[in-house]
Structures are given as structure tokens and as C-alpha cells.
Amino acid sequence: ELKVEQNPLFLSMQEGKNYTIYCNYSTTSDRLYWYRQDPGKSLESLFVLLSNGAVKQEGRLMASLDTKARLSTLHITAAVHDLSATYFCAVDIRYGNNRLAFGKGNQVVVIP
């Protein structure tokens, strides 16, 4: 059974500091997605990581993928309040069928 584990599930961040959140998955996959969700809102796509060693950056967020370790990280640089949200990673578990398995999410709160 596929498991997608994110940790920590809850993280309180101080503004201006750097943090990393993690996504582990238990089966082979060739792509991994990161999404953001604000409370009561829908999901916003952040990154698609397609290959081992892939790194994508957007603003203060940087995502990377290690397919051998089955690990993706989302690094937050100089956290700001606007980054408070729940971050989900999702793994494509059936080739060619867009069947995604989501982790439980990392709930991030950035405090002054």
C-alpha cells in the first residue's frame, strides 16, 4: 500500500527564518507535486518535480526531489506571514493515469 508521509504535520515558523518540510513516499514514482491550501480555500499548484535531482524555485519556496530516497523537501527561505497555509505533497502512483496519493499536509503558521 502506498504511503505518503509529510512531516512535521504542524510547524510554527518565525518570520525571517528558514525552514524545511519533508515528504516521504513508499513506492516508486516518477513525479511529485506540491500544493498549497489556505484555510477554507481550494488547492493551488506550486511545483511539479519530474526527475531525480529536480529542483524548482518560486519566490521564497524551493522544492527538490530525490527519487532514490523517495523524498521531497520544500524549503522556505526567510518565512513571511503570507506563507501561512497547509502544504500538501502528492505522488503519482499509477503511470499515465494521474492517480495521485496525497500526504496529510504540513500546516504552517508564520508568526511575527
Added chain:
Amino acid sequence: DTEVTQTPKHLVMGMTNKKSLKCEQHMGHRAMYWYKQKAKKPPELMFVYSYEKLSINESVPSRFSPECPNSSLLNLHLHALQPEDSALYLCASSQIRDKAFFGQGTRLTVV
């Protein structure tokens, strides 16, 4: 246009009612999805349509019936729902094996 539009935004229905959720996209995406999300939980995949054909049904009860009339539209027909079906229902679309764009969701309450 990079939007997925869902209607209605909110829906309250009784257990004997029949209602439909609607989803529309004009990005030329060939895959469309229905997800169910409970509070503080990740989205759970319900159905996937690829090229207007149902490709995945995640063992969803028959009281939920999806329909894809054309490549831009996706419906979810609801009948005889239970209170535990109350949730946020999210529609999404994507190119095959690409990132998904999500609609704003329909918040469904079954009374």
C-alpha cells in the same frame, strides 16, 4: 483562462434530494477529476476522466454519479446522500500527467 469554475459554491440538501455539482474548464485539459475533502484532511480522489472517458472510480458509492458531457464540462450527480457525505467537493483539470488546476469547490452539507 486558467480557471476551473465550480457551481454552486454552497449546497445544502436533504437525504432524499437529487442535486448536481458542475465544473467547467476552458484550458483544453484532457483530464478532469472529482475530489472529496473533509476538514483538516487531504483531498481524496473520487473519479478521473481522461479524454472524456471514466478512467478511475475509487470505489465511490453509487449515490455519487459522475458525468462528462464534453471535454470542458464535468458533473457530479448526487442522490440519497448521507450526512457523512458532507464535505468540500473539488473539481480539477490537467493535461495528462501534469499539474492539476483546482476549482474553488462546492461546500456540501447533507441534512
